[in-house]
Amino acid sequence: MSSEDDNSPEDIAEDIRDSFADEYQDYDLDDIESLVERFQRMGLGNNDDELRRAVITSVAEDEGVDRGTLLGVSGENGGGGDGSADSVGVQAVKELGDEQWVSMENVKAVQLDEHESDSIIQTGRLGDEDGTVRFVAWSASFEEAPLEEGEVYNLDPVVTDEYEGRISVNLNKTTEVEEVDGVDVEVGEDTEAVEGCLVSINRDRSGLILRDAETGEYVSSDDGDTEHDLRLMGVIDDGTSAQDVVIGRELTEELTGITEDEATEMAMEHLDRSVVADAMAERVLGRYYRIEGVKIGRYLNADGVELLDEAPEFDEELLIEARSMGQ
Amino acid sequence: MSSENDSEVTRQVAVRAFAGEFEMANHTFKESDDQRAPRYMLLPSGAKANRLLIVGTLTETEEVSEGNWRGRIADPTGAFNIYAGEYEPEAAQVLQNASPPHYVSVVGKPRTFETDDGDIRSTLRPESIIVLDGGQGDEETAIETRKRWVHETARQTLDRLNAEPEDVAFDDVEDLIQEGAFVKAADRHYADEYEGGSRQSMASIVAAAYESLDE
Numbered sequence: 001m002s003s004e005d006d007n008s009p010e011d012i013a014e015d016i017r018d019s020f021a022d023e024y025q026d027y028d029l030d031d032i033e034s035l036v037e038r039f040q041r042m043g044l045g046n047n048d049d050e051l052r053r054a055v056i057t058s059v060a061e062d063e064g065v066d067r068g069t070l071l072g073v074s075g076e077n078g079g080g081g082d083g084s085a086d087s088v089g090v091q092a093v094k095e096l097g098d099e100q101w102v103s104m105e106n107v108k109a110v111q112l113d114e115h116e117s118d119s120i121i122q123t124g125r126l127g128d129e130d131g132t133v134r135f136v137a138w139s140a141s142f143e144e145a146p147l148e149e150g151e152v153y154n155l156d157p158v159v160t161d162e163y164e165g166r167i168s169v170n171l172n173k174t175t176e177v178e179e180v181d182g183v184d185v186e187v188g189e190d191t192e193a194v195e196g197c198l199v200s201i202n203r204d205r206s207g208l209i210l211r212d213a214e215t216g217e218y219v220s221s222d223d224g225d226t227e228h229d230l231r232l233m234g235v236i237d238d239g240t241s242a243q244d245v246v247i248g249r250e251l252t253e254e255l256t257g258i259t260e261d262e263a264t265e266m267a268m269e270h271l272d273r274s275v276v277a278d279a280m281a282e283r284v285l286g287r288y289y290r291i292e293g294v295k296i297g298r299y300l301n302a303d304g305v306e307l308l309d310e311a312p313e314f315d316e317e318l319l320i321e322a323r324s325m326g327q
Numbered sequence: 328m329s330s331e332n333d334s335e336v337t338r339q340v341a342v343r344a345f346a347g348e349f350e351m352a353n354h355t356f357k358e359s360d361d362q363r364a365p366r367y368m369l370l371p372s373g374a375k376a377n378r379l380l381i382v383g384t385l386t387e388t389e390e391v392s393e394g395n396w397r398g399r400i401a402d403p404t405g406a407f408n409i410y411a412g413e414y415e416p417e418a419a420q421v422l423q424n425a426s427p428p429h430y431v432s433v434v435g436k437p438r439t440f441e442t443d444d445g446d447i448r449s450t451l452r453p454e455s456i457i458v459l460d461g462g463q464g465d466e467e468t469a470i471e472t473r474k475r476w477v478h479e480t481a482r483q484t485l486d487r488l489n490a491e492p493e494d495v496a497f498d499d500v501e502d503l504i505q506e507g508a509f510v511k512a513a514d515r516h517y518a519d520e521y522e523g524g525s526r527q528s529m530a531s532i533v534a535a536a537y538e539s540l541d542e
């Protein structure tokens with residue numbers, strides 16, 4: 001999604017302001033930045049989507065408009081007027097509030113599921129290059145499932161629905177479903193980030209590991225035709241939740257300072273592959289990291305890892321809060 | 328040996344708590360009679376903890392008996408005592424080889440034991456001990472890691488203290504625990520140990536710890 005350098009509060013603030021409609025582009029950047037910092041302190045620092053939403057909501061409240069207006073994608077009138085709602089992408093949809101009427105162009109239908117209940121005829125995800133958003137098509141509005149897996153559509157309008165802070169879009173009676181031919185859309189991966197302490201390394205499955213030479217799958221012993229790989233499997237813990245993470249060869253080398261050649265040498269010297277996992281664990285366990293990646297099952301597959309080697313700034317308000325409670 | 332990741336269906340989170348709080352903690356419990364059910368510590372700030380993460384300064388090590396090692400890890404509010412023996416061979420070896428002082432990062436399971444005087448004391452059985460400043464150029468990162476832990480532990484302890492007491496009518500600590508009412512259970516259990524209430528004492532501990540970061 002982004003390189004590590006994009007993560008300063010100022011960069012995030014600028015990025016958020018860029019998503020505002022033209023008439024809100026002169027909104028004070030320092031104000032947005034302090035909102036970013038405030039929500040980071042409040043625990044949203046490792047949750048980009050929620051952080052952005054929270055900041056946008058605050059600015060919208062400050063301006064006395066709804067989020068759609070602030071972002072210039074839709075009004076309260078639900079795309080009335082010329083009969084066509086403004087077109088937005090997946091990322092922008094996720095930043096809208098509840099019940100916003102918008103249109104989506106060139107979105108690909110993926111992960112389709114039919115009728116999960118009597119009232120729902122089809123669910124799935126709509127994807128563009130920024131990722132995916134869940135959609136729901138209601139039985140009351142469609143006689144049969146409206147979308148086909150892998151096809152690209154223009155949908156006008158769809159209505160956003162917010163449930164427990166997550167946005168999905170509803171396809172209803174008024175939604176025109178237009179299949180777009182001759183266009184393919186590369187669906188971006190939904191990246192997530194976690195920040196916390198690396199509290200555990202799965203020694204058996206980390207370090208110098210073996211993969212089946214043909215399938216590339218992890219194997220525990222080298223009975224057949226195998227090849228070496230480097231990897232770390234561990235747990236990032238932020239004190240309130242624990243996330244399994246998998247870190248591939250390149251990032252593992254970078255993080256531990258142990259290359260595959262060195263690892264192979266170590267293993268041969270000791271006639272034991274487990275020394276590699278032990279040496280790696282010693283270098284990475286107990287430190288704090290920010291890991292970005294794609295969630296596959298319960299694992300976050302890292303595509304970026306940053307050692308958090310600077311403590312957060314001193315928070316005067318935290319001290320005041322503690323002192324006032326302690327009296 | 329089976330890996331710990333696979334043996335736990337939902338991994339228990341590593342709670343952050345200061346030594347000042349942990350020293351006061353003296354009550355552990357299980358939520359079911361199953362022998363393999365996880366054991367939890369009832370924290371005075373009003374939460375349960377099956378696992379703790381601490382980052383602090385290893386100030387003492389001692390072989391208390393053949394192969395059994397004790398380590399003392401200080402934070403701005405007090406000290407944790409950890410014990411590692413034959414079931415924690417790696418941790419025991421780290422304690423054996425370490426020459427204090429060192430910055431260390433420890434993940435462990437809270438336990439209690441009874442002293443000869445009949446006092447109940449809290450202790451930590453380490454899953455891992457990592458010396459953070461063992462290598463060249465590691466000291467800066469170690470210092471910042473310790474600060475980050477103090478920052479995070481202060482924040483999370485305050486969050487626990489800010490939680491509303493649960494709306495349940497039980498009086499008995501065990502009943503409250505079984506209902507998941509840890510705020511009330513802690514208030515009740517630790518009421519006698521603190522003048523002016525446990526929450527106030529905990530908040531003072533947090534303030535003292537956090538002040539130490541202000542340079």
